[in-house]
Amino acid sequence: xxTDSHSPSRRPTMTDVAQRAGVSLKTxxxxxxxxxxxxxxxxxxxxxxxxxxxxxxxxAAAVLRxxxxxxxxxxxxxxxxxxxxxxxxxxxxDVARANGFQLITSYSGENxxxxxxxxxxxxxxxxxxxxxxxxxxxxxxxxxxxxxGTPMVFLDRRPEGLDADxxxxxxxxxxxxxxxxxxxxxxTRIGIxxxxxxxxxxxxxxxxxxxAYTDRGLSFDESxxxxxxxxxxxxxxxxxxxxxxxxxxxxxFCGNNRSGVGAxxxxxxxxxxxxxxxxxxxxLSDLMPRPVTVIGYDNYALGALxxxxxxxxxxxxxxxSQTVVLPTRLIRRGTTTDAPHPTSPVNQxxxxxx
Amino acid sequence: xxTDSHSPSRRPTMTDVAQRAGVSLKTxxxxxxxxxxxxxxxxxxxxxxxxxxxxxxxxAAAVLRxxxxxxxxxxxxxxxxxxxxxxxxxxxxDVARANGFQLITSYSGENxxxxxxxxxxxxxxxxxxxxxxxxxxxxxxxxxxxxxGTPMVFLDRRPEGLDADxxxxxxxxxxxxxxxxxxxxxxTRIGIxxxxxxxxxxxxxxxxxxxAYTDRGLSFDESxxxxxxxxxxxxxxxxxxxxxxxxxxxxxFCGNNRSGVGAxxxxxxxxxxxxxxxxxxxxLSDLMPRPVTVIGYDNYALGALxxxxxxxxxxxxxxxSQTVVLPTRLIRRGTTTDAPHPTSPVNQxxxxxx
DNA sequence: ATGAAAGCGCTAACAT
DNA sequence: ATGTTAGCGCTTTCAT
Numbered sequence: 001x002x003t004d005s006h007s008p009s010r011r012p013t014m015t016d017v018a019q020r021a022g023v024s025l026k027t028x029x030x031x032x033x034x035x036x037x038x039x040x041x042x043x044x045x046x047x048x049x050x051x052x053x054x055x056x057x058x059x060a061a062a063v064l065r066x067x068x069x070x071x072x073x074x075x076x077x078x079x080x081x082x083x084x085x086x087x088x089x090x091x092x093x094d095v096a097r098a099n100g101f102q103l104i105t106s107y108s109g110e111n112x113x114x115x116x117x118x119x120x121x122x123x124x125x126x127x128x129x130x131x132x133x134x135x136x137x138x139x140x141x142x143x144x145x146x147x148x149g150t151p152m153v154f155l156d157r158r159p160e161g162l163d164a165d166x167x168x169x170x171x172x173x174x175x176x177x178x179x180x181x182x183x184x185x186x187x188t189r190i191g192i193x194x195x196x197x198x199x200x201x202x203x204x205x206x207x208x209x210x211x212a213y214t215d216r217g218l219s220f221d222e223s224x225x226x227x228x229x230x231x232x233x234x235x236x237x238x239x240x241x242x243x244x245x246x247x248x249x250x251x252x253f254c255g256n257n258r259s260g261v262g263a264x265x266x267x268x269x270x271x272x273x274x275x276x277x278x279x280x281x282x283x284l285s286d287l288m289p290r291p292v293t294v295i296g297y298d299n300y301a302l303g304a305l306x307x308x309x310x311x312x313x314x315x316x317x318x319x320x321s322q323t324v325v326l327p328t329r330l331i332r333r334g335t336t337t338d339a340p341h342p343t344s345p346v347n348q349x350x351x352x353x354x
Numbered sequence: 355x356x357t358d359s360h361s362p363s364r365r366p367t368m369t370d371v372a373q374r375a376g377v378s379l380k381t382x383x384x385x386x387x388x389x390x391x392x393x394x395x396x397x398x399x400x401x402x403x404x405x406x407x408x409x410x411x412x413x414a415a416a417v418l419r420x421x422x423x424x425x426x427x428x429x430x431x432x433x434x435x436x437x438x439x440x441x442x443x444x445x446x447x448d449v450a451r452a453n454g455f456q457l458i459t460s461y462s463g464e465n466x467x468x469x470x471x472x473x474x475x476x477x478x479x480x481x482x483x484x485x486x487x488x489x490x491x492x493x494x495x496x497x498x499x500x501x502x503g504t505p506m507v508f509l510d511r512r513p514e515g516l517d518a519d520x521x522x523x524x525x526x527x528x529x530x531x532x533x534x535x536x537x538x539x540x541x542t543r544i545g546i547x548x549x550x551x552x553x554x555x556x557x558x559x560x561x562x563x564x565x566a567y568t569d570r571g572l573s574f575d576e577s578x579x580x581x582x583x584x585x586x587x588x589x590x591x592x593x594x595x596x597x598x599x600x601x602x603x604x605x606x607f608c609g610n611n612r613s614g615v616g617a618x619x620x621x622x623x624x625x626x627x628x629x630x631x632x633x634x635x636x637x638l639s640d641l642m643p644r645p646v647t648v649i650g651y652d653n654y655a656l657g658a659l660x661x662x663x664x665x666x667x668x669x670x671x672x673x674x675s676q677t678v679v680l681p682t683r684l685i686r687r688g689t690t691t692d693a694p695h696p697t698s699p700v701n702q703x704x705x706x707x708x
Numbered sequence: 709a710t711g712a713a714a715g716c717g718c719t720a721a722c723a724t
Numbered sequence: 725a726t727g728t729t730a731g732c733g734c735t736t737t738c739a740t
Contacts, residue, residue, distance in 0.1 A: 011480075011503065054499075054501070054502045056477050056478050056499075057478050058478070059479045059480070060414040060479065063414065064412070064414055070414075079444060080434065080440045080441075080443050080444040080447065081437075081440060081654075083435075083437065083440070083637070086435060086440040086443075089434050089440075089459075090435045093434065093459060097460075097461050102475070102476075102479065103460070104426075104456050104457065104458050104459075105447060105458075105459050106457070107447060121456070123410050124410050124412070124413040125456065126412065126413070147408070148365055148408045148410070149365060264641065265641065282637075282638070283636075283637055284637065284638050284641075284642070287618065287619065287622065287641075287643055288638070288641055289641055289642070300435075335622070
């Protein structure tokens, strides 16, 4: 039953089918593509021959000759284990599927060079469009590819040095509202944990924090900002130090869910009750063992809107480059209990967590 | 600066570059591919012409003529928002990248027909191999594609009606150990929440549960099994009914993390302390507001091992179809507090949760 | 070291 | 309704 499945034997071609069915190449083409009128009897013979041989049309050859689209889009994205990116990828996959396109998911790399290389590879493969969740801060190198006819839409971050569409979050307003809430609760020393400012999103969020102070005529103490908190582990460790210090902050603002989760762990471990606001919602945030306020948004919409925008370009619509800004909103999450302190607060952190 | 980026103008070809550089087509080919010796002066001229035109080799055309691989693998997978699948996808993406391959991620669909269709589309695109996280229970239709020369590796579920490699979890042993733990703690009425038995993985897990009873000479009450609990919401609702019943179970076993999370929510909302064992670990399980024991495993390894296996096939290695079974282990997660009951236990569940 | 011709698998444009 | 010819963009083979 199992034939020699490991032989690299050439797949049958249209010519093979034509020979077997005793018809011309073109007739096979017509039958396979289901267009035009073909004599039913003949069509049957062709279909039979094709089935017997296990004929599968070579899509790339058809595209090459006909000049049709490859019906493929590319997505450059970082780490699918991070739910932020995974949700975007899921949205893009859904839209691609709805349009009958395949999706090539490629890693966006660490810097502008990696990114450019990935884009160029996808262009060699003649993708019809590109969705990019950028890592690097310079996209000027991509201008050429776009000019060459590959539309691009940027997700989560605006393109820099490049004229292209984008869908981003309102980082500034979100951070401003979150910080404002803490200030309005009477906190004036708010510890800020952010990832590197090389991510413009972080800069926007930090500016939102500053603006909340300004809004209220308060001055912001920049020394309360802790930079380069890239992982939950780092956040947890930095929090240990911060909490031990004199004049520790009375509330915390975390620039993303990674730092938020890490900070939460340490606060929980020490039974601390300082309020925490965290940019990005996350799975199960509602079941956290203590309150946490998140700055949430529609993550799936970010990916879906970006993909829709891309397909408009692919369909040939011509319009000025546009940037869609998605709103955020404050959501109270986590649980509250009567217990002032956990009995056995420290637990093995979940493995493989972002 | 921005040239007419929306014109569907043909991308330049090798012939265009050759003309501009005043050399033959073949010379351009040699320069572009960086093989063979070409006069440096000439190579420079060619490179210059290529850069000026923004020439990008047409990868598909090269593959067509040379018969080389497409350097592409396909991944059929369901929902990337589910961290189980997202982790597998991340692992596969990493291995593909390490091998210089691109990855087409396609939806595996709802049934055998969708699945077959997706596979056939990928075969038309001549992917060099296929990773499949199956949804359907019949893969006989894929045999032909495999015989035609496309190697396949199944992830999480064994292929049915098809001779192919697979990487799966030891569902039986995991469920047996988890249930055994509860039985050894003295529980005899354990409520079982599982998804549909049409998923063989669920059947294996349920059999593991039964075996744990058998191991101890206990008889298992099949009426304690709740079927078709597919989402956290469903699990939460079913738990309401179960807890309200007379002779409610004194402990719970959930067949996957979706039902586990849902059950956890309801238990927590009611301040119930019945122990809960859940197949699948999940993000932040360590911070759940009450204890939970998970049956964990190396999810990333599942994807990575599968991809490695596939690449061995792609490289032409010939060996008997093999199934790798990954071990599981019990892990205590969640937090414990002195508080017998939460004050405000019911909270808005996290949005967009799997 | 460079180039001309043929052809990968398919479809477009023309016959018939 | 069916077939023939040419050629998509590239690499191979074989000259030179």
